[in-house]
Amino acid sequence: MKLMLLHTARQARPTTDIERFALLADTLQGCGVQILNEYVQNQEELTHNLRQFNPDMVFASDYYLENAAGQRSNIHQLLEEAHTPYIGSSAETLELVLSKVALKRKWQENGVITPDGFWATRDPQTDQLDEAIEAAEYPYLLKPNREGNSRGLDESSIVFNQLQLERKANALLQEYPGVLVEKYLGIINELREFTVAMIGNQGNRLLMPAEITLKAKKKLRLITTRDKDEHFTLAEPVRDEILKHNLSEFAEKAFDVANVRDYARCDILMVKHKFYAIEINGQPMIPDRWFETCSYSQELSEKQYLPAIVLAAIERYRLTGDVDWPIPPQLYEHLPQSALESLVHSAN
Template sequence: MKVALTCNTLPPGYSQESGDDTFAEFDAPSTVLAIRSALLRYCDSVEVVEADEDAYEKLKKGNFDLAFNIAEGIRGEAREAQIPAMLEMLGIPYSGSGVTTLAITLDKRRTKEVLVANGIRTPRFQLLTRGGDLSIDLKFPLFLKPNCEGSSRGITARSLVNSKEELEEVASEMVATYRQPVLVEEYLTGREFTVGLLGNPPEVLPVVEVGFEALPEGAPKFDCYEVKWIYDSLDVGYDTTVCPAHLDDDLRSRIEDVAKRTFEALEVRDLCRLDLRLDGDGEPSVFDVNALPGLIPDPAENSRFPKAAYAAGYSYEELIGRVFNAALRREGISR
């Protein structure tokens, strides 16, 4: 079996810790190599295919049996769907979610609309468009983020606002910088969790709790680019995650239930990581869904999906194998 590993690799010299979030969604060469090495335990050959303008011709000529897809795409609001669309056009089966799901889950507003339509709790929200009205019918404090970004791009210490003046200033800057609408949602102050799901139907991996109490004075006390890529980095060394989270059976059951319902509602496949907080009623409320979760292999880097898999007893190679074999079974491919 010949497998294409479709991905976007960080350019040489780039570091998320620099504060420049331009390529924050891309994968480090070490991650790409670790996935390739893991895949070689399950197939004959793996060719890395960079998800750029030349990808289509490489996929067309590659004679691939399957693609293991972690590609973020290079531009556009539905960029995570670019490589899957090419693969479907060429008749190459692939791991992970399909074109429609990836287009929706990168669009935070559309994701929340699907959640609401399926009775899944999510914070009240509103979309601010470029050049549109900045009036808001939501209760402060509010949380702002670019509508179509991942890896916490555009989510900074200034994303939490407490007044109309702050809202207008931060939203205007965000629209100008990222050239897209801004999602505004009511900020929930309850405990925050991230949940990994693996397989079809999905296994819910041990829940990760995200906490900010140990961060130094002056650091944001919510998940944002600075927390994820600077404070919680190898160089600085703050750990904002606990896995498995300390949960009673009732809360764990409710978190797992909403995670599986979200997976089903958005027609996610093979793997997923979603973020949620407890709302004012103590109920899990989903605020983000990542159908292409990060797969950084080094446990010290606190990549949350692998961290949950390690807590479940999987090695990195077994995690990649579970995703790979889930895709094969779903596609009816036998090795």
């Protein structure tokens, strides 16, 4: 089986990305998968590489590619149009989970508990900032709508009155087209934070929770990009069986409503034994430290959860009848029987 690892160079983190992709390639090659490690800068290069190498499947580490005219398209949509199988969720689903506001609305419509929120925009027709002011459900947490990995968050993102709310919203709207104004739960002492990694698809799925804590206590609990990048957080797999079951059950509904596929991660807060869905990372940057820690809760090692993701995608295509690839025997040999029973229909 030929798997193309597709990357675009990120100028801010070139060394980190090279190391991450090398680890991914090395791990998967050890499982009988032929790796084509390709950097592309535009849609034309993608089309050329697909024709030249004809991969069986593609794993794309980025969301978008531009064409020669500078128009941006979702990579998974481009792969759909090229009739090339790929690992991960559809372009439509990725767009949904990228939008914190759209995902929150979908969750609320389908009974998934999530903190109350409002939508601040530059467009007077859709802006709800006045509604947030009138509701006065302070404190609020302000987040750029379509940014992941806690980008755009710092301590000033938590506001306690109308003046702070208006100032922060206006500042963010200078940089971002939309902002989620969300009820902030971090002042509650009983608050705990979790992330649940998912590998697989409906009916064949691994759910793997971990608890996230800060190494140094903050006056106001908020995990920022700096906390993640500089390893100021600590992730521990959830071992308590009742808590693990309840988190997995809650996360599964959140994943199902969003319609994510193959792999994803859902952030969840627990306040006084009540769960709140916060957001879904529909395309985690694997290998990923938090995803790896989550996998320990299902007894998967750092060398096993990556091939498990590939296996989940292969199985999804096999069950739809779109492909007839044999699963590489080394993938079976590399994974524990418990994981195979969860991910492969015929192994149950």
